[in-house]
Structures are given as structure tokens and as C-alpha cells.
Amino acid sequence: MEEENSLIEQRKANLAALREKGIEPFANKFTPNETCAGARENYEEGREVALAGRMTAFRTMGKSIFLDIRDGSDRMQVYAQKNALGEEAFEVLKKLDLGDFLGVKGTMFTTRTEEITLKAESFTVVGKALRPLPAKWHGLSNIETRYRQRYLDLIANLDVKDVFYKRSAIIREIRDFMHERGFIEVETPTMQAVPGGAAAQPFVTRHNALGCDFYLRIALELYLKRLLVGGMDRVFEIGRNYRNEGISPRHNPEFTMLEAYQAFGDYETMMELLESMITRVAEKVVGTLVIEHKDSEGNVTRTIDLSRPWRRVKYKELIREKGGDDWFDISPDERRQRAIDLGAEIAPDYEDFEVTNGLFEKLIEPTLIQPTFVTHLPKELIPLAKLSPEDPTTIEVFECCINGQEIAPAYTEQNDPVAQREALVNQAGEEQQKLDDDFLTALEHGMPPAGGIGIGIDRLIMMLLGQESIRDVLLFPQLKPKSEG
Template sequence: MTEQTRPHTNEQREIRIGKLDQIRALGYEPFGQAFNWDHSSTQIIENADALEQSGEHVRIAGRLMIIRDHGKTAFATLRDARGDIQLYFRQDTLTDREWQLFHLLDRGDIIGVDGIVFRTHTGEITVRVESYTILTKALRPLPDKWHGLTDKEQRYRMRYVDLIMNPEVRRTFETRTRMLAAIRKYYTEHGFLEVETPVLQPLYGGANARPFITHLNALDMTMYLRIAPELYLKRLLVGGIDRNFEITRNFRNEGMDTKHNPEFTAIETYQAYGDIEDAIRQTEEVVALCAQAAYGNTRFVYEGVELDVTPPWPRMTMVEAVKKFTGEDFGDLSDLEHARAIADKLNVEYGEFDGAGKILANVFDDYVEDKLVQPCHITMHPIEVSPLSKLNAENPRLTDRFESYIFTRELANGFSELNDPLDQRKRFELQQEEREHGDDEAHPVDEDFMKALEYGMPPTAGLGIGLDRLFMLMTGSRSIRDVILFPMMKPAPEGEDD
């Protein structure tokens, strides 16, 4: 049947609904009960010789992807969670009732099969169906084609169909799960305690970002979805949980593109009595660990470029990086007019109240970030954009902070944590001034966190890694939506047919 003559989805749906009574008339429930399967498609294929020789019965369940009816015989392809296997139906093997049921089956239906393994004359491993039952009647037809850029939006919006049609999508998320398990194991084995902190917060913090705002009716309070767990994890440091980490869902009410989703997964870790060097070491080891889990190597090709994440990675200060890629030297950031002149020359926008450090960061964003392909760390960030980082001992305009980049994307952010409560209050007040000057991403003052710091927080290494971006690299994915099962999407156009 051609695309032009194929019935419309709603018409096919009505035809399938019409089959429900026919299936019930044969004594079958079209939405059946549990089925005790004992083999997966992969297990059958891997053990085909032994199964064929023994004549052992196998029980397998899955979805019909292809049905080829040849009159008194038929072949079908069944897909389960592990892969595909061919089925062979014969009229003289099945009961009359089972054979009638077969002609009411459609592509997409889920069945349970009992049969024996053999090879066809072409050598294909196949299950000869001795008996079977319907487990679920699919009321909507599967698409004939489900790939290509023209279908991208539909694939993300209808991930359940994407997973049915594209086994490689399932493999992407299986790889993601393996990497998450490896990361958890790494931190647990290094003495870190996995913890959970609030997602609903009375005051957001831990990053410069716009929050999602909601209302708690029970207490008549404005609440925020967390933009980062940082300030709660630091409270735990004060309380004596010296090594902690959280794999978090964070929420930022910002733009969406191939590198940003409003809801995303990150890991934050805190190591008491450590510093920036510990955070850098963790970053390199975790990324190398994930590369091994995904590729079996710390060297791999991503979008045609060979990347090498083998530790250690090269480093540049932010000033050095800007000088390398623009030829302009911000020096020690003591000269605001010099910084403004550089920005004017490079056509980089800055605000009336922006200091030299903020201008440096703007130039870095515009001119450097998209040049950082191989793994590297950018260190010594300006104080204006690092409200939670410890001051650099050599230049108080800079902080002991780094960001890690791979393939032009910021992957990690870490620093020697600021544990001086008086300095922290000054930083928050500086951020408050930024808010009053129109920066709605500036960090608010968290008085309870300030109180906690005054009880004493040890020197600490802090690290945050954007796991979705890391998993993009390790699965060869071009968009962050490829590694999020249900990414944020615009509503489907009204009346859009699937």
C-alpha cells in the first residue's frame, strides 16, 4: 500500500477498534494478563545452536514490527527490550482459534509466544510458533518511517514511539544509565555520601540564573524550583557531612537550544579540606570514566572531531584565553577604562555599572568559548561573576574558580569554596546591587545560608558537572534533547496527526 492510498491514522484506529469485539469473540482478551517469558531475543540468538539442537521451548514476548502473510504460513518480526527476532507461523501447527486470531493482528500489537528455535534455509534464526496469545492490541498504527530532520520535533514529543521505532535511541539511554551508575560508584568509593536536598526552595541560589516561581498554598508562600543545590549541600558541610554529592534535576527559566533545556540533570560535589585542584582532578577522572563506559577508550570521535579526554587537561586563565584568541590583554583588571576600550574595539556590549571583570567575562563568552574544542580548563574567573568562590591569593580581583570546556561547551564549573562569611556577605551585597541595576540573574542574599557559614564551614572543593552535556559527548548526540527522555517542547499544533 502506498503513502497516497494508506488510510488516515484515525481511520486505521477505527478499524483496529472494530477488531476488539472479534478478538473477544474468539475467547481472547485484547488487553491481556501477565506472560511469563523466559528468553529475550538476544538470549535466543546467542544460544541458538544449543536451543535448536535440544528442541527446548522458548517463551518470548514483544511487539510485532513486521507481518508477512503467505497464506497458510507467515513470518513476523518481534521486537523486545533487547532486539528483534523472527517468528514463523504455520496454520497446521496452530489451533483454528489461534490462526483466526493471527489475521486480526496488526503491526504494533504485543504478543506472547511459545515455540522452538530453528534456522530458515537462508540461515536466519527463527522461532517456530507452537502457541501464542495476544497481550495488547495497539489501537494506533506505527509510522512507516520515523527518522530524518523533518520528524525531529515529533520524535521528541512522542518519545514512546521514537523508542519503539529506533533501537539506537534505547541504546543512548542505556549508555546514559551506565554512566550514571559509574559516576555514583566513583563518588561512593571515594567516601562521598549521596544526599537529597529540596527542589522546592523558599529562596533560590547557587548560580546566576532566572528561576521558575510557584506558590505553596499550605503556607501561603512564594516558592522557587531550585536552580542549583549548592547552598544546601554547603549547609551539610557545616553540619559535618564532609564529602557529599547530589545528582540533581535543576530548573532554569531561560532559553532553549541544542545545549540548554529548562529542566536538566547535573551533579554537584563537595569535598571538605580540599581546593580547586581536587575539583579539577574529579572533573578529569569522571569524564575519563564516562568515556571508558561509553566508548571503551578516553579517545573518541564526536561530530567528526577526535577528542582526547585523558587526564591531565591543559589550562589557561581567562585573561590568557582572551589574549590568545583576540590579541587583547586585560592585564590584572585594575583599569576599567582599558577594559571598556577593549570591549568597544571588539563590539562587545557591557552595562553602565559593569566592572572590568564582568567585561572580561563578556568578551570571553563572545570570542573564546566557541574556540575551545579539545578539553581544557579556564581558570581565575573575575570576582564579579563568581560570588561563591574563594579569592585568588595573588589577585583579589580574581577567584580560584575554573570552568571546563569540551567541543566549545561548558561542561563543568568548580572552585575553592568561599567560606569567609563576612566576605560572602559583601559578595551577596554586590550581587544585590547588580539586581537593582537590572540583572535579574544576579544572586539573591540568603540569610539562612549566611547564618550557617558563621558556624564555620571548612575549606572545600566544590564542583558541578552538567551531565546532559557530558552524555551528549559520550553518545554522539548533537542536541541535549537527544539525551533527555522527555525534553521540554512547544505544544503540538492543534490537529497535528501523528
């Protein structure tokens, strides 16, 4: 990026040498008639093919050369002989650098070591690499370079590439699933005048022509509910949320969320939806319901069994399990002390329900490795859901935890505009959702009862693919820019 080094100068010299011979190393066009994988599948001795790819290995044998080219599908060995290509072309080939893009025409054959190989009859240089690629054997392991220059990571580490191919397959399966269930996919504003639907710090941006600030959305919820009011009974959106908060192995400032709303459903409808969706995606993309997470040495560190049915348990039961049967009978001060004694970090300004929730988030959630629907959370925690008739201090919601993380919350959505306004106005705790009057106006026009769910797609993918950091399922995780000089 900065000053030249000798490796780059060498490659530039090779580029100039090619041009001097009248060869344009960035040829405008070479059209392969097959992929490397296709050529392997359709192998037939003597079959003529044209393949193109990046040269990733180069083994000269005097008057013959073995080299590898790689495209998006696979690798293919190419065999080049001096007397087949002609002396001039052979000399050109010898001056190519690892990383150059090459088109090769020739015929397929099998070497003595039984490797399917393309015997070159002609080749075209279609893209010259002026910088060296990471070493082929040690690969690229510097974490910062892997994230800043993800393209190098994708070239050097095939398992990284596999993660992102699978990420694509997972999202595609999810879309197919939702469409089969009669949901339609919509797109709602990412720039919002009132950032609602969650209580997170937003990013602010400025619209010059309108002369006002907008917020990047922190949730999709309130716009999708407007669509329920409008008669779109089953809607979903897969989109980016932005939260101006800390970065960690489980948090990136922008992350992908799926939210779905189904009119005349409730939180139990959403349980069935989530179980069906995730088990299907796991079977189709990962090929199993038993997910193994491994450490860097390949030892299995945890096994997640997604077989149905998943555990269902009430929030208060889990709290009593961890905090004692009398947890809800003792005084708030005693609860605070007990939470601290148990090892939960409790800030001095926490209100009583936050103390209990601290116990849940710090000491219970991380232990929920197997899929678990935690239901009936205290009403103070979520203002957008309906109270539970059997216990009106709680709401009809679940948080689905897998792999020690919250993967998906779902509610029986509040559709009473008066109760909704009250819940938003009277929110307890530090963080509050902003009051979105346009949303409340929409509710006053009548929203059907509905079940709604939000699925953290990145965390879901981490769980399914055994990745320990959200950065390893995001192609370009957020990093601080390198300062100049």
C-alpha cells in the first residue's frame, strides 16, 4: 500500500517485459467454456476445453511446466510442454508470476499419478498480479490482514471461503422457507426519523436537502408492523441493523436481522416457525442436526443438538433454578446481594427487574447451549408484546437461546394502541425506546393480532458453522481505519 518493495518492482518489470514482446497482460477477453470443477466432472480423455483462473502454483521441469490455476469452483493442474507451445510462448509462460490470471486452451488427460490435468495448447494472460499473494503453505494467519484485506484471506484460506459460500446458502434456504410459508419479502427504510423497535444507541446522519437528521435503523419492527396494519398479513425482511455500541466477538456495529410478522399468529406460532426453519436449514446446508464446534486443534469443544422438540422453559423457572426457589419472595435488597454473591455483575443503579435480568444474562444465558425457548419474560423488559393472561407480570414472548447466545426473540405483538402507548411512555430502566407517534397512529387504525420474530442471522450462522467470532461470518467486519503516516 505504501512504498514499493523489490517483489513488486520485479513483477512490474515482468509486466513491462511482456508488453515489450507485444503481449497485453490484461487481455480484454478470454471466455472459458467450463469451470475447473466442471472440467473435472465431465472428464474425458482428449476432450477440448478452455479454462481460466488464477495461477496458484508453478513447478518448472526444464522443458515442461506444471502449474495450477484456480477459479471459483476448484483447482486444475495445467501441463505445458515447450515443444507443444513453441519456444516463444514457453518463454512467456516462464516469466509469469504466481497470482496472475490465465486463460488456457487445451485437451484433458490424466497424468501418471492419476491427476486430471489440462494439457495446454495455448494460453492468454488476462490479468497480472503486481503484488505477491500470501505464502501457499503457511497461508495467511495475521488476523488484522485477514479482515482488512479479506480477498487475501479468501485466496489463502479455503475454509474461510467455504464459510461465506455456506452463509449464502443458509440465507437462500431461509428465504425459500419463508416464501413457502406464504410470507412476502419487503424492504423498509434504513434511514429513520425515529429509531424505534429497540433500545440501542443509533448512528446519526444528515439529509442536506430536507435539512434534518436521520438515524440508521436499530430494528426493523415498527415499519413491518405498519405493513400488518396495511393488510400485508405475512411479511418478512432480511436487512442490516446499525447500533452505535461496543464491538466484540458477538457484536458488530452493523449486523443482519430477519424479522417476520404473521397476522393471527402468536409467539407459539413463531416457535414452530423457528424450529422448522432452523432444523431445515441445518439439514440442507450443514447436512446434520448435530453441530460440533471445535477449537483450533480440531478437538470438539461443544456439541449442539438441534433435534426437535426444543426445550421450553419459563424465565422465572430458570431464575429460581439458579437464584433459589425463594428468589421472588425475598426483598429487592436481598436479591441484589444474592445476585452479587452468585457472581453476576450488578451496577448500583440497576432497578429490581434489572438485577434479576442480570442474573439471567450473566449466569444463565451463557449456559443455554442446547436450543431453549425461554418464555414469559417480565413485562418491564419488552414494551412491544402482550401481557400473558396466566401471569400478567409477564408477557407472551420467548427468547430462543442456542450456543449460549440469544438467537431470536419473538412476541405475541401488542396491537392495543392505548396499552402500547402506555407501555412505551412508562418504560422503566436506563434505556428507553423513542416514541414513534406515526407508528402509534398506525396502530390506532387497527393492527391484527400477530406473532413476530427477529432472528440474528450472523449469530445463527456462527452457531450453524461453528464459528466463534461474528467477524468470521462477516466478509468485512468493522475495523478502525489505518491512520495515514
